[in-house]
Amino acid sequence: MYIVKNALRSITRSLSRNILICIIALVIATSACIALSIKQSSATAKDNALKQINVTGVISINEEKLQQQFAPSSSGSSSTQRKNMRTQMSTLESGLSLTNLQKYAKASSVSNFYYQISSSMNGSGIDAVDTNQGNFSTSTSPTSTSSSSSKKSGEFGGENGGGNSNAPKMFAGMGQQGDFTVIGYSTSKAMTDFVSGTKKLSSGSMFTFDGKNNSCIISDQLATYNSLKVGSTITLKNPNKTSGTAETYTFTVTGIYHNSESSTSSSGGMSFGASSNTANQIYTSYTALNNITTTSTKSATTSKDDQGNTTSTALRSQVSGTYVFGTEAAFNTFKKQVKTMGLSDSYTVTSPDITSFENSIKPLDTLGGYATIFLLIVLLVGGVLLALINIFSIRDRKYEVGVLAAIGMKKFKVASQFVVELFIVTFVAIIIGTSVGAAVSVPVTNSLLQNQIAQQTSTASSINNNFGYRGGQGGPGMSSISQASTNTNFVKQVQSATDLNVVMELVGIGILLTLISSSIAIIFISRYEPLKILSNRD
Amino acid sequence: MSILSLDNVSYFYDGTKKNVLENISYDFDPGLIYAVVGRSGAGKTTLLSLLSGLTNPKKGSILWNEKDINKLNKYTYRSQYIGVIFQSFNLLPNLTAVENVILSMDISGKKFNNKKQHALELLGKVGLSEDEAHRRVLKLSGGQQQRVAIARALSYDPEIILADEPTGNLDLETQDDILDIFSKLAKEENKCIVLVTHSPQVSERADKIYELIPLKGTRPKSDQQSNEKIG
Numbered sequence: 062m063y064i065v066k067n068a069l070r071s072i073t074r075s076l077s078r079n080i081l082i083c084i085i086a087l088v089i090a091t092s093a094c095i096a097l098s099i100k101q102s103s104a105t106a107k108d109n110a111l112k113q114i115n116v117t118g119v120i121s122i123n124e125e126k127l128q129q130q131f132a133p134s135s136s137g138s139s140s141t142q143r144k145n146m147r148t149q150m151s152t153l154e155s156g157l158s159l160t161n162l163q164k165y166a167k168a169s170s171v172s173n174f175y176y177q178i179s180s181s182m183n184g185s186g187i188d189a190v191d192t193n194q195g196n197f198s199t200s201t202s203p204t205s206t207s208s209s210s211s212k213k214s215g216e217f218g219g220e221n222g223g224g225n226s227n228a229p230k231m232f233a234g235m236g237q238q239g240d241f242t243v244i245g246y247s248t249s250k251a252m253t254d255f256v257s258g259t260k261k262l263s264s265g266s267m268f269t270f271d272g273k274n275n276s277c278i279i280s281d282q283l284a285t286y287n288s289l290k291v292g293s294t295i296t297l298k299n300p301n302k303t304s305g306t307a308e309t310y311t312f313t314v315t316g317i318y319h320n321s322e323s324s325t326s327s328s329g330g331m332s333f334g335a336s337s338n339t340a341n342q343i344y345t346s347y348t349a350l351n352n353i354t355t356t357s358t359k360s361a362t363t364s365k366d367d368q369g370n371t372t373s374t375a376l377r378s379q380v381s382g383t384y385v386f387g388t389e390a391a392f393n394t395f396k397k398q399v400k401t402m403g404l405s406d407s408y409t410v411t412s413p414d415i416t417s418f419e420n421s422i423k424p425l426d427t428l429g430g431y432a433t434i435f436l437l438i439v440l441l442v443g444g445v446l447l448a449l450i451n452i453f454s455i456r457d458r459k460y461e462v463g464v465l466a467a468i469g470m471k472k473f474k475v476a477s478q479f480v481v482e483l484f485i486v487t488f489v490a491i492i493i494g495t496s497v498g499a500a501v502s503v504p505v506t507n508s509l510l511q512n513q514i515a516q517q518t519s520t521a522s523s524i525n526n527n528f529g530y531r532g533g534q535g536g537p538g539m540s541s542i543s544q545a546s547t548n549t550n551f552v553k554q555v556q557s558a559t560d561l562n563v564v565m566e567l568v569g570i571g572i573l574l575t576l577i578s579s580s581i582a583i584i585f586i587s588r589y590e591p592l593k594i595l596s597n598r599d
Numbered sequence: 600m601s602i603l604s605l606d607n608v609s610y611f612y613d614g615t616k617k618n619v620l621e622n623i624s625y626d627f628d629p630g631l632i633y634a635v636v637g638r639s640g641a642g643k644t645t646l647l648s649l650l651s652g653l654t655n656p657k658k659g660s661i662l663w664n665e666k667d668i669n670k671l672n673k674y675t676y677r678s679q680y681i682g683v684i685f686q687s688f689n690l691l692p693n694l695t696a697v698e699n700v701i702l703s704m705d706i707s708g709k710k711f712n713n714k715k716q717h718a719l720e721l722l723g724k725v726g727l728s729e730d731e732a733h734r735r736v737l738k739l740s741g742g743q744q745q746r747v748a749i750a751r752a753l754s755y756d757p758e759i760i761l762a763d764e765p766t767g768n769l770d771l772e773t774q775d776d777i778l779d780i781f782s783k784l785a786k787e788e789n790k791c792i793v794l795v796t797h798s799p800q801v802s803e804r805a806d807k808i809y810e811l812i813p814l815k816g817t818r819p820k821s822d823q824q825s826n827e828k829i830g
Contacts, residue, residue, distance in 0.1 A: 063705035074693040464689045467653065468751070469678025470706045592654045 089443035090494025162382035173385035189240035245350030265291035265316030272348025424513035499559035637811030682752030707755035
């Protein structure tokens with residue numbers, strides 16, 4: 062085709078004009094490549110992260126709704142309100158019994174279900190590790206007990222923090238807070254920190270799930286502090302039984318674990334008392350702990366305080382279930398299924414994995430949004446510039462158009478030649494631009510991402526500083542929201558940004574730009590009167 | 600049978616009311632050289648642009664082999680049937696002489712065994728050395744450019760050659776060479792040659808002369824000027 066030959070010759074013979082077009086196209090291509098790469102890496106990171114996460118869900122009381130219901134503005138004295146709220150809470154909690162939770166586990170979307178029970182106990186003869194106080198406090202210390210008992214509902218919030226922690230929620234206001242948190246698991250799968258490797262057995266072996274002998278594992282910190290070894294026995298007592306014979310339970314330590322994460326939740330103002338220190342978590346089987354709480358309830362006595370609140374000496378416990386899903390979609394299906402299965406609006410189904418995943422992707426997402434805007438601006442400005450250059454160059458080239466028309470070259474072919482020229486120049490620019498863009502897009506994306514993360518972290522921490530108190534007061538739900546943002550493991554790096562998708566999109570942009578800019582040439586050529594060649598000699 | 604004829608053609612430029620050509624009927628036969636002469640502003644170039652299909656007559660028609668060229672594909676007509684040597688050459692300045700010639704051969708769509716060799720031969724015939732043939736047109740003198748324009752018009756072997764002052768920039772000796780070439784084409788290859796000229800030396804070599812007389816009536820001065828520029 063002589064058109065291509067002519068086009069190539071025309072490019073080399075008017076280098077300055079074509080270099081100018083090439084530079085502009087190069088800038089567009091490079092910027093577009095970076096912008097598209099950022100978008101792409103955001104999408105890729107999302108996909109990959111979604112594939113990797115094990116989607117789990119929990120059913121919990123809809124804290125927000127409860128908060129609204131008992132908002133401070135509503136009438137009634139605060140004590141009555143609190144009482145009402147407590148009643149409501151306990152009613153709702155009974156709705157989350159194991160039997161009920163197991164009922165929802167039958168939903169078709171659930172691929173696995175496991176559960177755990179947790180309780181708060183004091184030590185007898187062993188001391189709790191308490192780094193929050195700057196020293197170690199003993200379980201029997203009156204300050205510790207009084208400080209914990211003086212706190213209202215939100216005090217257990219600290220336990221929920223940190224995304225990774227699988228410590229169950231403790232709904233409070235119903236008893237004394239002990240220094241140790243004892244958690245009983247239904248299966249080893251439920252021990253997600255051990256599955257993920259955050260916690261590891263450093264000596265001994267795992268407790269048995271059959272519940273015999275009350276076997277348990279403890280943290281290495283607790284073991285060191287109390288000089289405990291594998292095979293030692295520990296005695297825990299019911300913190301609610303303040304009078305009479307102490308209600309004690311004995312556990313055999315079968316293993317000692319090491320927690321590779323910081324043992325306390327990091328957000329300031331969130332941790333209260335020793336029980337929030339994960340070093341004071343004692344793990345056992347569901348069966349063992351369930352037996353203990355059942356026994357305790359049987360032997361409990363109830364009394365009424367001066368405000369008319371009924372209190373029981375029974376060991377408080379909290380059952381929570383975790384539903385495992387194959388995909389995010391299954392989780393969303395589950396949300397609908399439980400509604401039809403009769404779960405009321407007072408409960409909410411959440412997935413800590415998806416929430417933390419969504420938080421982790423936030424900076425990248427924001428960046429992707431900026432990238433899109435940036436891309437549009439670059440395309441607009443670049444497109445206008447290219448069009449202008451083409452308007453000027455076509456005026457220069459009208460003589461050429463005239464000659465070609467006069468010697469019988471069809472307008473269609475003249476236009477094709479001009480389009481081919483622009484295509485060649487634009488594509489050279491796109492090839493160079495893509496290479497440059499691909500080379501710099503990873504470092505550029507990563508450094509922009511760091512800025513975004515820094516920004517989001519500071520926003521989150523200022524929210525925490527400003528509203529941290531409220532979070533503490535507001536209950537576990539509130540505090541877990543603000544904590545999630547500080548403790549989120551953001552996606553901090555992207556590996557490769559430019560992929561085939563990006564290249565294809567760039568080719569598309571190239572075609573678009575060429576068509577836009579050459580459309581001016583085409584219009585000019587199609588309206589050209591060959592006769593003008595005789596009157597216009599310039 | 601005439602290969603090309605003007606049948607009662609009238610023409611005026613858009614925006615003017617006055618006819619430049621009025622009821623012109625000329626016939627052009629193969630194997631002959633025609634000279635169209637006339638004073639400046641008589642419409643010589645207008646006639647040439649009509650014959651080359653760059654514009655259409657306002658009245659009457661132009662026939663090529665008894666077919667109205669208005670009904671032919673003008674681009675095919677221009678690229679294959681006629682060869683035009685423009686007064687201002689209309690070469691592409693960025694291309695070399697030989698590339699300009701080859702371009703016309705490409706556009707005609709006709710088959711050639713060796714385009715480059717054919718082009719170089721033609722350029723040699725009109726008196727351009729091979730070195731000159733490979734120079735950019737912009738770097739050639741007016742006379743040399745005129746030869747390139749002639750070579751280009753001949754390159755795809757059209758039946759009709761239309762030339763607007765084809766020897767205007769040539770010295771007498773070269774002018775004779777070029778006119779010899781035209782004669783040869785007419786006599787040996789049965790081409791129809793139409794020369795628009797005001798040079799007596801050229802017109803006396805013609806077999807037939809058509810004289811255009813400027814139309815009577817005073818035309819506005821500006822029109823006259825623009826017409827002169829064209830003619």
